[in-house]
Amino acid sequence: MKEKQTLAKLRQEIDAVDDRILELLNERAKLVMQVGAVKTENRSDFHVPSREREIYERLAAANPGPFPAEAVRGVFREIISASLALEKPLKVAFLGPNATFSHLAAMQHFGLSASLSPERSIPAVFEAVEKGEAYYGVVPVENTTEGMISHTLDMFMESELKINAEVLLEVSHFLLSRTGRFEDIKKVYSHPQPLAQCRKWLAENLPNVPLVDVASTTLAAQIVAEDYTAAAIASEYASSIYNLKIVKARIEDQVNNFTRFLVVGRKMADRSGDDKTSLMFSVRDEPGILHRMLEPFAKRGINLSKIESRPLKKKAWEYIFYLDLSGHISDPAVGEAVQDLSTCCQFVKVLGSYPRARQ
Numbered sequence: 001m002k003e004k005q006t007l008a009k010l011r012q013e014i015d016a017v018d019d020r021i022l023e024l025l026n027e028r029a030k031l032v033m034q035v036g037a038v039k040t041e042n043r044s045d046f047h048v049p050s051r052e053r054e055i056y057e058r059l060a061a062a063n064p065g066p067f068p069a070e071a072v073r074g075v076f077r078e079i080i081s082a083s084l085a086l087e088k089p090l091k092v093a094f095l096g097p098n099a100t101f102s103h104l105a106a107m108q109h110f111g112l113s114a115s116l117s118p119e120r121s122i123p124a125v126f127e128a129v130e131k132g133e134a135y136y137g138v139v140p141v142e143n144t145t146e147g148m149i150s151h152t153l154d155m156f157m158e159s160e161l162k163i164n165a166e167v168l169l170e171v172s173h174f175l176l177s178r179t180g181r182f183e184d185i186k187k188v189y190s191h192p193q194p195l196a197q198c199r200k201w202l203a204e205n206l207p208n209v210p211l212v213d214v215a216s217t218t219l220a221a222q223i224v225a226e227d228y229t230a231a232a233i234a235s236e237y238a239s240s241i242y243n244l245k246i247v248k249a250r251i252e253d254q255v256n257n258f259t260r261f262l263v264v265g266r267k268m269a270d271r272s273g274d275d276k277t278s279l280m281f282s283v284r285d286e287p288g289i290l291h292r293m294l295e296p297f298a299k300r301g302i303n304l305s306k307i308e309s310r311p312l313k314k315k316a317w318e319y320i321f322y323l324d325l326s327g328h329i330s331d332p333a334v335g336e337a338v339q340d341l342s343t344c345c346q347f348v349k350v351l352g353s354y355p356r357a358r359q
């Protein structure tokens, strides 16, 4: 009896707090709508990622607990996502179909109130943004086990879209099937990337079972939903959508398997104070060229976090380099270094400056 009374009293107090939270959420939504009205008058962009970043950072630092620090971001992401949708839902294209890791990355970045639309391929995501059908696009660009996804990098040769943000997602692969029984598996379906990321586990645990490449992990889950003798490697989320059982969780060879996604848009993102810049440039294959290329950055103490080279398909022995560095293109040192770089290159293209992702 005593317990019942205590619980009832505490729940009453929780209800009162929830009422206050709701009142504050509405007060906040009205302010966001006023901001929206000012922006409409001035024709400025409603979505401002640098401001959102500032909000997350300020609240993370101000949180006294015990509400968990990681949850603060998730809660506010949904508040901001829903506030933005009051004005108009933010349209975001991603590499589909639904339930792919790009879908999870888009949900993680834009929240559940954004209007997310699946596209068939990486070029189709770029096209949707270029044509204005979507405001942003989300595509994978590299994985900690398998390296760069060259298809995405190659898109920047032709496209004028800019990188507006990066999203880091911990990718965990699940072996899924209808029966959930190991001994029923006669074939394993997945996208080539997850198959490669689970290569060792598959060789040890299913050595004689054929592996079949398909266009997405979602397609693999769909096939397996109809075939009791097959298994798919897909996300945990796919298991709930396609009603599949988990044969084995987390079968990736490398723990801490992260995939990095890029958010592309038509404009350059504003400076947030902790940014990265991505560049692409081409040079002729000649002695000392790498040294000359890197000097403008070393001289100014600019940290380079990544350098990748790819052969330029149209011309033999010429290379395209992709470079990620710390700082925003509007920082004087970064601007000057890029200017210097352009004197020793055939061409330089700034792919975007964007807030560094937090893990």
Ligand SMILES: C=C(O[C@@H]1C=C(C(=O)O)C=C[C@H]1O)C(=O)O
Binding pocket: 031, 032, 035, 036, 046, 047, 048, 049, 051, 052, 055, 079, 080, 081, 083, 084
């Ligand atoms: C309200 C604004 O517009 C949008 C909504 C935000 C919010 O809900 O806090 C933050 C940034 C913008 O994406 C703003 O720019 O301040």
